[in-house]
Amino acid sequence: MTSPYFTYQDGVLHAEGVALPDLAATVGTPFYCYSTAALEANYRAFADAFEGSDTGICYALKANSNLAVIRTLAKLGAGADVVSEGEMRRALAGGIPADRIVFSGVGKTREEMRSALESGIFQLNVESIPELEALSQVASSLDRTAAIAIRVNPDVDAKTHAKIATGKKENKFGIDIDHARQTYARAAALPGIKPVAVAVHIGSQLTSLEPFRAAFERVVELVHALREDGHDIQRLDLGGGLGILYRDEDVPSLDAYAGMVRSITGNLGCHVTLEPGRALVGNAGILVSKVIYRKTGVHREFLIVDAAMNDLIRPSLYDAWHTILPVAEEDQDAPRTRIDVVGPVCESGDTFAVQRVLPHLDQDDLVAFLSAGAYGAVMSSTYNTRPLVPEVLVSGSDHAVVRRRPTVEEMLAAEQVPAWLEK
Ligand SMILES: Cc1ncc(COP(=O)(O)O)c(C=O)c1O
Numbered sequence: 001m002t003s004p005y006f007t008y009q010d011g012v013l014h015a016e017g018v019a020l021p022d023l024a025a026t027v028g029t030p031f032y033c034y035s036t037a038a039l040e041a042n043y044r045a046f047a048d049a050f051e052g053s054d055t056g057i058c059y060a061l062k063a064n065s066n067l068a069v070i071r072t073l074a075k076l077g078a079g080a081d082v083v084s085e086g087e088m089r090r091a092l093a094g095g096i097p098a099d100r101i102v103f104s105g106v107g108k109t110r111e112e113m114r115s116a117l118e119s120g121i122f123q124l125n126v127e128s129i130p131e132l133e134a135l136s137q138v139a140s141s142l143d144r145t146a147a148i149a150i151r152v153n154p155d156v157d158a159k160t161h162a163k164i165a166t167g168k169k170e171n172k173f174g175i176d177i178d179h180a181r182q183t184y185a186r187a188a189a190l191p192g193i194k195p196v197a198v199a200v201h202i203g204s205q206l207t208s209l210e211p212f213r214a215a216f217e218r219v220v221e222l223v224h225a226l227r228e229d230g231h232d233i234q235r236l237d238l239g240g241g242l243g244i245l246y247r248d249e250d251v252p253s254l255d256a257y258a259g260m261v262r263s264i265t266g267n268l269g270c271h272v273t274l275e276p277g278r279a280l281v282g283n284a285g286i287l288v289s290k291v292i293y294r295k296t297g298v299h300r301e302f303l304i305v306d307a308a309m310n311d312l313i314r315p316s317l318y319d320a321w322h323t324i325l326p327v328a329e330e331d332q333d334a335p336r337t338r339i340d341v342v343g344p345v346c347e348s349g350d351t352f353a354v355q356r357v358l359p360h361l362d363q364d365d366l367v368a369f370l371s372a373g374a375y376g377a378v379m380s381s382t383y384n385t386r387p388l389v390p391e392v393l394v395s396g397s398d399h400a401v402v403r404r405r406p407t408v409e410e411m412l413a414a415e416q417v418p419a420w421l422e423k
C-alpha cells in the first residue's frame with residue numbers, strides 16, 4: 001500500500017521525485033519526510049468538500065507543527081487551531097493571520113490568554129468556569145472583549161481509542177452539555193466576555209460519521225436553546241477528528257463528512273469552524289529508518305531499527321498500526337516472514353510491530369513507516385538521549401531539511417551542573 005506521493009520508482013521508494021536512499025545518505029537516519037503535494041492535495045480536498053459554505057478551516061497544529069508544514073497550509077488559506085502560546089506563535093510565524101486562529105485547550109494560563117487577546121485572535125474556546133472567570137479578568141485588564149466559544153461535552157462515544165476520545169462525561173474536556181445554558185448565562189454576565197459560538201470536539205481518528213452526527217445534533221439543539229435565552233450565537237466550531245486510513249479502516253469520504261455537516265448545520269446561519277489535524281497531514285508524512293540488526297531469538301525474530309518509540313510513539317501508546325515498507329522494492333515472489341519490528345530504546349514497549357509479515361530485511365536496509373505525518377515528530381522526545389530526528393520537506397525533485405537533528409553537544413549545553421557539585 002503506497003500513496004500517490006510515496007511510490008516505487010526504479011526499484012526504490014520515492015517521496016514525490018526524491019529517492020529515499022539519497023535522502024538517507026544526505027540527512028542520516030531516522031528522519032521524517034513530508035510531501036508538499038500531499039499536504040496541498042489534502043488541504044484542497046478538504047476545502048473543496050466545503051466549497052460554498054461559510055466555513056473556516058483551522059488546521060490543528062498539534063498534529064504537526066513544523067513551520068514549513070504550517071507555511072505550506074497557510075499559503076493555501078488555512079487558519080489554525082492552537083493549544084498553547086507556543087503553537088500560537090508558530091501559527092503566526094508560519095504566516096497564519098491572527099484573525100484565523102482559534103485557541104483551544106483545557107488549561108490556558110492567564111499569560112496565554114493575555115498573549116492571545118493582544119494578538120487579536122479569532123476566538124478562544126473556553127472549557128471551564130474558572131477559565132471563564134480568569135479570561136474575564138484578563139480581558140478586562142486589557143480593556144478588550146474576548147470572543148468566545150464554550151466547548152461543550154456532549155457525552156457521545158466517539159468509538160475510537162480510549163486515549164484519544166474526548167467527548168464522554170468522564171473525559172476532562174468541555175462543559176457538560178446539560179450545564180451549557182447556565183454557563184452561557186454566566187459568561188454573558190461577565191465583563192470582557194462575548195459568547196458568540198459553541199464548540200465541540202469528541203475525539204480523534206473517528207472512522208464513522210455517526211458519533212459526529214450525534215454530537216453535532218446535540219450542539220444544534222443547544223444553539224436553538226441559547227438563542228431563545230437571548231444569546232447571539234453566530235458561530236459553530238465542530239473540532240477535528242476525521243480519521244485516515246492506516247490499515248484497513250473504512251474511513252468516511254470527505255464528501256460524506258461535509259454532507260453530514262451541511263445537513264445538520266446548514267439552516268442555522270452560523271459560520272462553521274473545522275479543526276482538522278490528522279486528515280490534512282497524516283498521510284503526507286513518513287518516517288524513514290535503517291535496520292541496525294536482525295536478531296534471531298529462541299521464540300521470535302526481531303528487526304532492530306534505528307527509529308524508536310521516542311521518535312514515533314503511536315504504536316507504543318495506542319497500539320497503532322503503521323504500514324512498514326522496505327525502501328528497496330521487494331520482489332513479489334520473494335518469501336515473506338513474520339518478524340517483530342523494534343527500536344533500540346530500553347523498554348519492551350519500544351515495539352513498532354509484532355509478528356508483521358515482511359520480506360527479508362537485514363542490516364543497513366531502509367524501511368519506511370507510512371502515515372506518520374500526524375502525531376509523529378510532534379510527539380517525539382529525547383528519551384535515552386536520542387536527539388530529535390530531522391524533518392525533510394520534499395517538493396517535486398527538491399528537498400529541504402526543515403528541522404535539523406540537534407547534536408548531543410547542543411543537548412548537553414542546555415543543562416548545567418551546579419557549582420556545588422563541582423567541588
Ligand atoms: C480541540 C481539538 N481540535 C482539533 C483536534 C484535531 O484532531 P484530529 O487530528 O483528529 O483532526 C484535536 C485533537 O484531537 C482537538 O483536541
Ligand SMILES: N[C@@H](CCCC[NH3+])C(=O)O
Pocket residue numbers: 062164204205314318374375
Ligand atoms: N496523539 C493522538 C491524537 C490526539 C489528538 C489530540 N486531541 C494520535 O496520535 O492518534
